[in-house]
Amino acid sequence: MSNVKPNIKRQKRVCDICKVGKPVIKRPKTGQMVCKECFYFVFEEEIHQTIIQGNLFKENERVAIGASGGKDSTVLAYVMNLLNKRHNYHLDLVLLSIDEGITGYRDDSLETVKRNARQYNLPLKIVSYKELYGWSMDEIVKEAGNKNNCTFCGVLRRQALDRGAVMLGAKHILTGHNADDIAETVLMNILRGDVPRLQRCTFITTGNDSMIKRSKPFKYTYEKEIVMYAHYKKLDYFSTECIYAPNAFRGNARVFLKDLEKVRSTAIMDIIYSGESYENKSSNTLPSMKTCERCGYMSSNKICKACILLEGLNKGLPRYLIKKKTLINYNFLFI
Numbered sequence: 001m002s003n004v005k006p007n008i009k010r011q012k013r014v015c016d017i018c019k020v021g022k023p024v025i026k027r028p029k030t031g032q033m034v035c036k037e038c039f040y041f042v043f044e045e046e047i048h049q050t051i052i053q054g055n056l057f058k059e060n061e062r063v064a065i066g067a068s069g070g071k072d073s074t075v076l077a078y079v080m081n082l083l084n085k086r087h088n089y090h091l092d093l094v095l096l097s098i099d100e101g102i103t104g105y106r107d108d109s110l111e112t113v114k115r116n117a118r119q120y121n122l123p124l125k126i127v128s129y130k131e132l133y134g135w136s137m138d139e140i141v142k143e144a145g146n147k148n149n150c151t152f153c154g155v156l157r158r159q160a161l162d163r164g165a166v167m168l169g170a171k172h173i174l175t176g177h178n179a180d181d182i183a184e185t186v187l188m189n190i191l192r193g194d195v196p197r198l199q200r201c202t203f204i205t206t207g208n209d210s211m212i213k214r215s216k217p218f219k220y221t222y223e224k225e226i227v228m229y230a231h232y233k234k235l236d237y238f239s240t241e242c243i244y245a246p247n248a249f250r251g252n253a254r255v256f257l258k259d260l261e262k263v264r265s266t267a268i269m270d271i272i273y274s275g276e277s278y279e280n281k282s283s284n285t286l287p288s289m290k291t292c293e294r295c296g297y298m299s300s301n302k303i304c305k306a307c308i309l310l311e312g313l314n315k316g317l318p319r320y321l322i323k324k325k326t327l328i329n330y331n332f333l334f335i
């Protein structure tokens, strides 16, 4: 047998998109091996397509980006700023941050948002729970204990974002909820048998009939790709988890989703598409939006959830009111 090696040149692997560049990223969404430049471009343009297909904006609209300093909203601010210029959306973009008053967490992440505002040259408004409600989250946790803090925080943040948007003269808020968040919410609503919420949790825009609407341009964007984008673009974001325990049930849905993804790579998109097929499929009508008789902000009831929670806190009965049926698991609505 001859020892002479056959003269076969090994073919250099190239980017699956441009067929030229060196592939450095395997896209979790498609499995393609792509170069950095193609990854940036398809990542940004898929978000642009989501925006166009969802008909999200009107020209000259003032749009508030909910900016927490975390990876999702940092990438959202960066990409919205870029697409606004690249595709001439003519949007008046502003950053809106809510300071929940969580020492050692939000104070640090707000410093990141302040830097982002300078880096992207976007105006920033910060509103705090303390100034709006007279309570910080640190004080609420001291009073109400550790158990329901995600419910308190979620209810108050939702209204705080609305109030901040009103202060900014914006009627549209964008949040960084991504495809993984939405798939988790679909799963949670299935596990709880919550059909009305299942029917609306995949909407890209909510609140069309109210003072302020909300949209999720990352509805079809995978969390892993957001992390990769932030990493390769060297974006300045804050990566610490909230010091108050995250919602345990969402944590279970997240673990379940990650396990599913290992055996079925398309699980996230499949679950979102399944959720979408439930949209408006029954006679269950959505509660119409009214204004709260106490604070004047949006509510589907006579008195809004934020006022009910604050009443409990101010009366020294925080846990009594949170147990009322209407509030249980209200934080599933925040998506």
Ligand SMILES: Nc1ncnc2c1ncn2[C@@H]1O[C@H](COP(=O)(O)OP(=O)(O)OP(=O)(O)O)[C@@H](O)[C@H]1O
Binding pocket: 065, 066, 067, 068, 069, 070, 071, 072, 073, 074, 096, 097, 098, 099, 100, 157, 174, 175, 176, 177, 181
């Ligand atoms: N304190 C805040 N101020 C302004 N917007 C917020 C705040 N907290 C959350 N949001 C908005 O809600 C979205 C989802 O918030 P969530 O708490 O689930 O954080 P997340 O998934 O870790 O996102 P991020 O990485 O942006 O922090 C954020 O992307 C952001 O747009």
